[in-house]
Amino acid sequence: MTQPPTRITLASDRYERLAQIRDCFPQASGPDLSPAWQGGRASALARLSAVDAEDYARSRNQLTGAATGLSPYLRHGCLSLQETMADVQARFGKHSHKLAAELSYRDYFRQVWYRFGEAIMQPMESPKVGLGDKPMPDFIAQGFTGLVCMDEIVRQLQQHGYVHNHARMWFAAYVVHWLKVDWRQAADWFETQLLDGDTASNHLSWQWISSSFSSKPYIFNKENLTKFGGESWCQQCRVSCPFEGSYEQLYQQLFTEAVVAPPPAHHIKPPPPTPKGVASLVWIHDEMLSPTHALCAFNLPAVFIFDPALYQHWPLKRLQFMADCLAEMPGVDIWLGQTNQVLARLAQGRIITQNTPQQALKQAAAGLDIEWRTEPVLTETPLSDHQLMRFSRYWKAVEPSLTRGLCTN
Numbered sequence: 001m002t003q004p005p006t007r008i009t010l011a012s013d014r015y016e017r018l019a020q021i022r023d024c025f026p027q028a029s030g031p032d033l034s035p036a037w038q039g040g041r042a043s044a045l046a047r048l049s050a051v052d053a054e055d056y057a058r059s060r061n062q063l064t065g066a067a068t069g070l071s072p073y074l075r076h077g078c079l080s081l082q083e084t085m086a087d088v089q090a091r092f093g094k095h096s097h098k099l100a101a102e103l104s105y106r107d108y109f110r111q112v113w114y115r116f117g118e119a120i121m122q123p124m125e126s127p128k129v130g131l132g133d134k135p136m137p138d139f140i141a142q143g144f145t146g147l148v149c150m151d152e153i154v155r156q157l158q159q160h161g162y163v164h165n166h167a168r169m170w171f172a173a174y175v176v177h178w179l180k181v182d183w184r185q186a187a188d189w190f191e192t193q194l195l196d197g198d199t200a201s202n203h204l205s206w207q208w209i210s211s212s213f214s215s216k217p218y219i220f221n222k223e224n225l226t227k228f229g230g231e232s233w234c235q236q237c238r239v240s241c242p243f244e245g246s247y248e249q250l251y252q253q254l255f256t257e258a259v260v261a262p263p264p265a266h267h268i269k270p271p272p273p274t275p276k277g278v279a280s281l282v283w284i285h286d287e288m289l290s291p292t293h294a295l296c297a298f299n300l301p302a303v304f305i306f307d308p309a310l311y312q313h314w315p316l317k318r319l320q321f322m323a324d325c326l327a328e329m330p331g332v333d334i335w336l337g338q339t340n341q342v343l344a345r346l347a348q349g350r351i352i353t354q355n356t357p358q359q360a361l362k363q364a365a366a367g368l369d370i371e372w373r374t375e376p377v378l379t380e381t382p383l384s385d386h387q388l389m390r391f392s393r394y395w396k397a398v399e400p401s402l403t404r405g406l407c408t409n
């Protein structure tokens, strides 16, 4: 039976707050949020000011390189992509180019999600090689693959909810191409472990690795792993390395002939119904967690809902991360309960919120009078379906406007 909604007053003391969230979500898995990943805009701004775009361009592929660690903050709206881009471009001029391209990756995946909706959860194209359909084995989640590199990636994932991009790529390739797991199952599991879990960035990356959203599968070898990850994992490893060999040898070993399946249908969502009533409430959802969000400036009550139906699969640390963000938003009422019930109880008319491609959020508020305000965009450049099927095409189209004026700095 579902519990009646309750209002929560978040403790200002962080340790009490973490405990509060533990009590609200007794089933949530994993350890507490580590202090290094404190949520909120203040932490996001501190990370942003520490970004060195030149160092980033030189070292981002190294596990010890200057990755920004901004993804959980961008995912939850503590920082917008636009302000992040503007900040690094103002500080680093043309040297921000590499980081600007990577930041745009997030926008790219989001635009694909808006355009194709839930179709991104299925193959976007026929895979270019035969893929496996095995379920996600328990030994992965338990961190017992026997390979020190993969077990360490899983340990970091479960401990912090953050893993470097290169490690995500190695792990996904191992799971999909070596273990022959169905990428959809693997992607679902992976997303539930992340602090920055984002359906578009995650599922489309898994598809890119698999080859159903790219022209070839992504694989790696031991040389690549040690070049960018260092020697220490391999030095501790006691099993025969499945990644040993040239790319040609591994390709031969891993792949059978290409499977030609019919391309999937792409569904475009119909526009939401036009809202009718007088605006009465701002609904702050999980992509809007900043006191500087434009909708927080409205002279209306604002509410955030910890809805167990939406968040029961999220790790404890991510719920605590959101609580940190909300602690910096004193004007927002926080509730624990079903989204639909809470909104219906508080709204005296139309509810305003930021649009999202997350169907789960839309379904949670189905039937209510909601105005989904368009979220600010990174680029106004119009993009065709064809351009959205590859990042290289997207980047070719948007790069001139996004990097205009940087050459002279």
Ligand SMILES: Cc1cc2nc3c(=O)[nH]c(=O)nc-3n(C[C@H](O)[C@H](O)[C@H](O)COP(=O)(O)OP(=O)(O)OC[C@H]3O[C@@H](n4cnc5c(N)ncnc54)[C@H](O)[C@@H]3O)c2cc1C
Residues within 6 Å of the ligand: 060, 066, 067, 068, 069, 070, 071, 072, 074, 075, 102, 103, 104, 105, 106, 109, 163, 164, 165, 166, 168, 169, 172, 191, 194, 196, 197, 198, 199, 201, 202, 203, 205, 206
């Ligand atoms: C299998 C797999 C799953 C992934 N799942 C997610 C996910 O759920 N959420 C998520 O935000 N990212 C995901 N990514 C993309 C990328 O790994 C992370 O955004 C990045 O590692 C976050 O670390 P950072 O902030 O230090 O990145 P940086 O390298 O410092 O990049 C700065 C920002 O640019 C954006 N960005 C950079 N690279 C990418 C990329 N390849 N795709 C999308 N955005 C990018 C992110 O917003 C990131 O915070 C996934 C990648 C792979 C291979």
